[in-house]
Amino acid sequence: MLIPLGTDRPLHRTPVVTYALLAINVVAYMVQSALTKDPLNPVAAAVWDMVLIPGVSGWWTWLTYAFLHGSPLHLVGNMLFLWVFAQAVEDRFGRLGFSAFYLVGAVATGGAHALFSGGAVVGASGAIACCTGAYLVMFPRAHVRVFIFWYLGSTLWPAWVFIAMAISWDVITWAGGGYGVAVWAHFGGYAYGFAIAFTLLAFRVVPREPYDLFMVINQKRRRNQIRSAVRSAGLDQPMAAHTPRREKPPSPADTAAELRRGVENALKDRRPGSAATMYRRLVDDHEATESRFSRDLQLELANALYQRDKHDLAARAYEDFLKAEGDDDEAPMVRVLLARVLAEHMDEPDRAKGLLRQALLELRDPQLRELAQSDLDTLSSA
Helix, strand or coil: CEEEEEECCCCCCCCHHHHHHHHHHHHHHHHHHHHHCCCCCCCCHHHHHHCECCCCCCCCHHHHHHHCCCCHHHHHHHHHHHHHHHHHHHHHHCHHHHHHHHHHHHHHHHHHHHHHCCCCECCCHHHHHHHHHHHHHHCCCCEEEEEECCCCEEEEEEHHHHHHHHHHHHHHHHHCCCCCCCHHHHHHHHHHHHHHHHHHHHCCCCCCCCCCHHHHHHHHHHHHHHHHHHHHCCCCCCCCCCCCCCCCCCCHHHHHHHHHHHHHHHHHCCCHHHHHHHHHHHHHHCCHHHHCCCHHHHHHHHHHHHHCCCHHHHHHHHHHHHHHCCCCCCHHHHHHHHHHHHHHHCCCHHHHHHHHHHHHHHCCCHHHHHHHHHHHHHHHHC
């Protein structure tokens, strides 16, 4: 069993609406229990007028059902997911925007349940699924701290992995017959949250952040452009692999040359792990000049190391690129990437802030300037 405990996405304001929703749901459950005199099964005649029964109940039940719950476990599970995922969504949408998003989402997910399933329904899980779907768009690179029962401990998982598992579990539940779970309300919530967040980011109604889905897509596009530039320049062609017979041990210069060829061929063959191993030997055992490559290859190497979480090597490769190509068109973006590595993985926030300030003076792309400014603001607030 997997239980989410929180995320690593920092907040910039107090999530007042999320706290209010938590309180309202808890108070509503206490009222339910008092009216039905059965806290373990508080959905009875005394509260039936608040339960959504499509085609039968009153119009108000399309909202009130989302504040009722069928058991203490039902309430605790929903409130835990609300606590984990709603705070960051509220932080991005603002309090009024999030309030509207949540309440309309509750109605929309009730509609999804009525359209595909029907029957009486209570619970906030549909509205909370809206928050989860929006979180997937806005923070796919954030991490969720997950408590694992059989492991008896917690660990960090990428948010998109945890959310994908939650959706998969709903699919399995639906395939098995539902087991009394309003899975279509969940599916409607995921779709609603994803669509609303995607639209707001696409039209920049909500400002973009360095880790949202659009930035992930743009970074992938830029990596593909770099690879295309390498191929266009002919740098992806195989190099001579012949090594003459030697009667004496190779000199350091010869060893460095072989390692350089090995790095180039590994990148060409899409073997970043091998490239990282040989580049480590170059950096550790040879002069700084021996570990530098041509402009495009240096940048491809640095990006490959960054993607494989070889943070110290990626920082070294980015720094070598800037030393040789400090006035290059790609240099400002490289400074942003290097700053991220230094701040997040090497505990050098001051150097990172200096790089970001310099990049802001050079960047012309509004989207990239926004990314750099957001990173700098995050570091400064920390």
